[in-house]
Amino acid sequence: MNKTILILLVAFTSVTGLAQNSRVTHxxxxxxxxxxxxxxxxxxxxxxxxxxxxxxxxxxxxxxxxxxxxxxxxxxxxxxxxxEPQYGGWCAFAMGDYGEKVEINPETFKILDGKLYLFYNAYFNNTLKSWNKDETNLKKKADANWKKLTSQK
Incomplete structure (x- = not known):
């Protein structure tokens, strides 16, 4: 009986560790x-x-x-x-527009429905402006892209 509990505990710890490690990589x-x-x-x-x-x-x-x-x-x-920022802290617009992890400017952000979204803003390209033009569609696509991206090993 104790051996079974120990095996389950080790398995759970391993899975939890892998989940955290995978989270960190994203x-x-x-x-x-x-x-x-x-x-x-x-x-x-x-x-x-x-x-x-x-x-x-x-x-x-x-x-x-x-x-x-x-x-x-x-x-x-x-x-x-x-x-926590949405999409692992990557640019929300890029995640929605083409499903890619793109760097952000932490000072370019938006709070939407109680969630933090961050955006790329450099070289005359403020993606928050583009996000605002098609927010509903981009958010839906970003959610789907992030889910797909984080479910991959």
């Missing part, structure tokens, strides 16, 4: 940190991009975030999935 990370070190909670509470501090850190399912305040870190800890 996220837009720089040195294992999401959103280029910006505070995910500040987008919602301050309605702007705020750089996090290396001293105020939290890791959720293998993805590390920096926070500008201890209060933001605590808010994140209570419900991390509500603050």
């Amino acid at each position: 996220f837009n990370l720089e040195k294992k940190v999401a959103i280029q070190g910006y505070d995910p909670v500040a987008y919602f509470t301050q309605k702007k991009a705020v750089k996090g501090k290396k001293e105020i850190i939290s890791t959720y399912e293998g993805v590390t975030y920096y926070f500008s305040t201890q209060a933001n870190k605590m808010a994140f800890a209570k419900n991390p999935s509500s603050y």
